Amino acid sequence: MTAAARLTRPVPWPGAPLDFTGVTSKEAPLDDEETRRRLDAAVDAVDAPDVVFALSRHGRRTVRSGGTAPPPPVPRDRLRYEMGSASKTFTGLLLAQLTHTGVLSAGEPAAALLDPARRPGEDPVTLAHLITHTSGLPALPADFFVRALPTWRTNPYARYPAERVVDAFLRHRRRHRPGTRWHYSNFGVAVLGHALTAATATPWDDLITGQVLGPLGLNGATLVPGGPDTDAVGHRRDGTTPVPPLTVGGFQAAGAVRATPYDLLTFLEAHLDPSDRPLTGALRAVRRPVLRRGVGHRHVHTVAWFQHPTERGRMYFHGGATLGQQAFLGFRPDTGTALAAMCTRRFRVRDAFVPTAYALLAEL
Template sequence: MTAPARWPGSPADVTGVTSKQAPLDDETVRRRLDVAVDAVDAPDVVFALSRHGRRTVRTGGTAPPPPVARERLRYEMGSASKTFTGLLLAQLTQTGLLSAGEPAATLLDPARRPGEDPVTLAHLITHTAGLPALPADFFVRALPAWRTNPYARYPAERVVDAFLRHRRRHRPGTRWHYSNFGVAVLGHALTAATATPWDELLTGQVLGPLGLSEATLVPGGPDTDATGHRKDGTTPVPPLIVGGFQAAGAVRATPHDLLTFLEAHLDPAGRPLADALCAVQRPVLRRGLGHRHVHTVAWFQHPTECGPMYFHGGATLGQQAFLGFRPDIGTALAAVCTRRFRAGDAFVPTAYTLLAEM
């Protein structure tokens, strides 16, 4: 991210590409992945592709290979974590544990009356709650740790308090504004509604059932986690601590676990969370005249000549991630790198174009 105000990955970060091509042979796929890896200037780069369950993983980077193979390390997802949060919300609503139309403030403070036009769980996940990207006092608190771990200085209770005190300018559901703040609030509302801590809730409802055995919400060590780097591509940065923003950016996962996650979306039938996996692919919001972006409760959706393409990007102070899948051709892509996002960065456009042109 260029500043803690946002993790890149919104549609504004990519240029739409559509293509219709004949199926590719394995050698062509490997060659295309290698070209993508070489196009990304970062210490560690992994592009992992699944086609109808057949996986191809290619790695590289400007740094010497780490002691643990790059594809075996866990990478920080940043805002791509929101796809897991969206799936969790869909699962909880599909199973009847709660409704996406429930007022978030009432879940967080049962004594509070919902009032007129309350912010609902659906508003929070679709970035239509009328909330800013971050709470108004975030930058003041984060400034002493701006280059290390600014989110760590803003704990869960402050996120909730900032939401309950927020004076909205627009009626919820009327405007779209990408908000880490909103999705963080959603996470706290879900933990309150289920009386379950966030790590237990996401693990028990999503990570565990889908078999993502290596995914986690907390940093590990150099034997398990990739090391991020500043914009210079050489200076290491500490692991991300997200404070009260877990639902917006805490997931860490290996490329193979990410492919497992995406493959479940490609073929939900007979899998755990099947109904929720289908639900998160249904369009729920179009941004309006002049925008081609369609949103689901977990993904951005763009058209291709063959069918819809779903994607989400994310970044932290030292890493970037891109997740995407195309049900029409049974293809999913998980891409990661260990260099902080900077102006003109090739990572997201390269990953987006690779998936769009498959």
């Protein structure tokens, strides 16, 4: 997801009405045996040391796990997994919540929040641009690779701290006007996190926990590595060589979340039915399309999710990968279905993990 593309629809999100609520299906859930069979088949299709597929359908949960490695001392479905870029769905929800409650506007220039003495200038990069990957920023800062090279196979982000992310953004010379092109950017979402901490005068861990993780009851989710009794161990492409836990440096907002399958189902269930929950307005806001791109407007994006059509309605999803783990999150309001999938192997060419998870959610 790093290719640039011209936008075919502008980003009208700041100030837009929160009127997209989706459709709930009246179809009866799959029976328990069929659900387990489908999830077991998905687990078996993924070649990784540890694999978990967690499904919620009309509030009924089924979690299945397996893998090529011997079962760890702690059951696989009780461990925390690295979300990688799927963490951006939490960041998008946080921005929607701060906007909905009037703490800030998504149209605010990021540079002015990070450096109040700076004049915004013409066509500034806004918070909305950063979360929707339309800021014009590259995937990573220009000097990232040089600094990361000594730990490229272990923890490349750890050598790029928060102050360097902010400085790289403030010094960046843009090539395109913000809002005119889409280019997936970890750099941009990381900058967004620092802008939000500056705007609220709250450290990132406290901000995301106090505004999102805590209110939604995600008690097992965290932003820092734990240990062998709490965290799954990632592996390189060979599926046998372990890698150390991810340390994200200044890229917290782009990829720091680690969570259990049950916490992730709770997170997704809140998106399926936002009514009578904490963050109701924000949960509805992040389901609303804000831009379209590509041939035939096929690629639709919300504030936090990719959106694709199915035969019976819209499907929302986001994936993530770290040096040793992968994650897939998705939900479908039309069928009342949510899926969280995780595995402990680095992404490979022709890897079955994402296609398996995507197809399972699309079919259910």
